[in-house]
Amino acid sequence: MKATQLYKDFFESEKSGGLVLIAFTMTSLFIANxxxxxxxxxxxxxxxxxxxxxxxxxxxxxxxxxxxxxxxxEREIYKGELSHIKDALLPVFGAVGGMIVPATIFxxxxxxxxxxxxxxxxxxxxxAFALGILSLLGNRVPTSLKIFLTxxxxxxxxxxxxxxAVFYTKTLLWTNLLIALGIFAFLLVLNRLKVHSLxxxxxxxxxxxxxMLHSGVHATITGxxxxxxxxxxxxxxxxxxxxxxxxxxxxxxxxxxxxxxxANTAIIIGSDFNSIIxxxxxxxxxxxxxIGKPLGIITILFLAxxxxxxxxxxxxxxxxxxxxxxxxxxxxxxxxxITLLAFEDETxxxxxxxIILLSSLxxxxxxxxxxxxxxxxMHLEE
Numbered sequence: 001m002k003a004t005q006l007y008k009d010f011f012e013s014e015k016s017g018g019l020v021l022i023a024f025t026m027t028s029l030f031i032a033n034x035x036x037x038x039x040x041x042x043x044x045x046x047x048x049x050x051x052x053x054x055x056x057x058x059x060x061x062x063x064x065x066x067x068x069x070x071x072x073x074e075r076e077i078y079k080g081e082l083s084h085i086k087d088a089l090l091p092v093f094g095a096v097g098g099m100i101v102p103a104t105i106f107x108x109x110x111x112x113x114x115x116x117x118x119x120x121x122x123x124x125x126x127x128a129f130a131l132g133i134l135s136l137l138g139n140r141v142p143t144s145l146k147i148f149l150t151x152x153x154x155x156x157x158x159x160x161x162x163x164x165a166v167f168y169t170k171t172l173l174w175t176n177l178l179i180a181l182g183i184f185a186f187l188l189v190l191n192r193l194k195v196h197s198l199x200x201x202x203x204x205x206x207x208x209x210x211x212m213l214h215s216g217v218h219a220t221i222t223g224x225x226x227x228x229x230x231x232x233x234x235x236x237x238x239x240x241x242x243x244x245x246x247x248x249x250x251x252x253x254x255x256x257x258x259x260x261x262x263a264n265t266a267i268i269i270g271s272d273f274n275s276i277i278x279x280x281x282x283x284x285x286x287x288x289x290x291i292g293k294p295l296g297i298i299t300i301l302f303l304a305x306x307x308x309x310x311x312x313x314x315x316x317x318x319x320x321x322x323x324x325x326x327x328x329x330x331x332x333x334x335x336x337x338i339t340l341l342a343f344e345d346e347t348x349x350x351x352x353x354x355i356i357l358l359s360s361l362x363x364x365x366x367x368x369x370x371x372x373x374x375x376x377x378m379h380l381e382e
Contacts, residue, residue, distance in 0.1 A: 018132020021332070024258040025357070028265040037268055039164075044263045047155040054263045055127070058340060061256045062207055063223040065130030068252045069157050070227025076154055081233045089310035090301070093146055093153035096322075097300025098328050099123040102292030106284035115281040118342040120163040121352065126360070127153040128257060130327040133364045136267025140232045142315035149228065149324050160334045161224055168341040169217050177215035178224070184206040187229035187258025194231070198240050201230050218341065257333065264336050267353050282355045287337070289359040290366070294325030323371035329363030331356050 007123075031040045051059075077083060102122035110116045130153055134141060178261040187204045205226040213219035233239035276282060298321055304310050312321070339352045 013330045014023045016132075017198045017257055018126075018128040018135070020254055021128050021257055021261050022132065024261040025332075028262045029267060029269070029357075032266045032268055034049075041266045041268070044266055044297045057263045058337070060209075061119045062337065063118055064248065065252055065256055065260070065370065066161070066220045066223030067227050068223075068245065069161070069225035069323040070156070071230070071248070073154055073233055074227055074241060075160055075222075075235060076151060076244065078232055080151070083329045086310070087266075088151075089304065090312070091151035091155055091175050091379075093300050093304040093310060094148075094152050094297045094325075094328075095159065097296035097298075097327070098125070098152065098156060098293050099159045099296070101296025101299070102288035105288045105292040107278045109284040109287075112356050113280060113349065114167060115343070116286075117167075118281050118284065118339065118352065120160065120167065121335050121356070122285050122292055122329075122331060122343060122359075123156070123163065124338060125153040125156040125328045125329050126330050126332035126334060127157070129330040129360065129364065130367075131334050133330065134329055134371070137371055137375060142313075142320075144313040144315045145320055145324065148313075148316070149327060150323065152328060156328070157334060160338065161221065161328065162219050164338065164341060165221050165226075168338070171376060173214060177217060180208045180211040180215055180217075182276045183211070184225050184229060187226070187301075190296070191229055191231050196231055196233070196240050196376055197315060198230070198244060201226065201240070202228075248353060260333065263359060264340075265353065267350050267356065267357075269354060276351045279351060280349075285335075285352060285355045289329040289331050289356070290326075290363050293329035294322055297325040297328060298322055316373065319374035320371060322365050323374055326363050326367030326370055329367070330360040330362050335360075 025068065031037065044057075063101075068119065103119045106119045107116060110118065125323050128151065130149060131146070132154055134149060161282070164347065179376055183204050186203055187208075188202075190200055204224060208226065209222040210220055212222045227241075228245060230241050234243040235242060237243075270276065298318070301310075301321060302318075305312060312318075335356045339356065340347055343352065345348050
């Protein structure tokens with residue numbers, strides 16, 4: 001597994017962005033539970049052009065986040081970890097296990113109830129947070145482990161995107177949807193005609209976003225569609241896809257994600273802690289992220305490797321895979337995002353956010369300790 005320069009740049013921005021994300025989350029929680037809490041929460045509820053500031057962040061700014069995810073996924077498919085079937089199967093099997101088992105655990109506690117729609121919440125992995133924790137282990141982390149976690153998280157995000165598009169679309173306005181898809185088709189034609197200027201794609205993307213926003217399908221899906229419409233070419237530094245991906249890394253990591261964290265972690269932590277953690281949806285989210293993620297990843301990978309469908313790189317062992325499995329339980333961004341789509345009751349939303357944060361923290365700590373011990377064992381063997 002060789003790391004390209006763009007991957008190295010991506011890892012550096014994501015790991016730093018993850019640490020910034022932790023700082024902003026803690027700041028948001030502190031302010032929300034201070035004397036300024038109510039004013040702070042009302043700030044994000046302020047109406048602007050018919051929607052709250054929080055809504056514009058989640059439906060607007062997050063589209064740019066999804067655009068970057070789409071560009072990263074495109075690169076992984078064409079030139080990266082997912083471009084060769086043999087190499088791709090390891091993170092693919094891991095991601096599938098890491099999505100199916102957490103969702104199953106959630107449904108065991110919530111099937112047939114009003115909260116069963118939250119099954120997608122524990123399925124996602126936050127790339128920035130996970131790589132941020134991994135970076136704390138320093139240069140001892142094998143490159144293959146970094147790439148495996150990144151590919152796993154990118155596939156997880158793809159799964160989350162599909163889930164959002166299929167299961168969290170409630171009412172379709174076909175006219176607006178067809179117009180949005182028509183614009184997407186037009187951008188694909190521009191791609192085929194080898195139009196390499198980013199301007200028509202970005203203008204078309206904005207118009208597509210407007211119609212997608214009013215179609216019933218979540219507007220952030222526009223970001224992924226736009227990513228695959230932008231010419232990839234040979235993937236070198238002069239290609240439109242590379243230029244845009246490189247440009248978006250730092251704004252997404254250091255502006256968009258921190259703003260999302262501030263707006264969506266303005267949670268007042270109530271005194272009735274036992275009541276919050278005893279709810280079926282809370283148990284489903286917590287067990288899904290903390291236990292379901294590592295269990296699903298390591299179980300499916302073990303079966304796939306036993307069946308000789310894929311193999312572990314020489315640098316990795318089962319303890320390191322288990323550690324990555326726990327880091328994959330850091331749901332944060334995508335889990336909170338799906339929570340906003342899955343539930344309408346504000347109390348359930350806030351409680352779910354709190355459980356996501358708590359579970360992600362626990363999964364991150366366990367993952368860090370497991371990987372530290374794993375890397376220590378590997379060092380002793382050397």
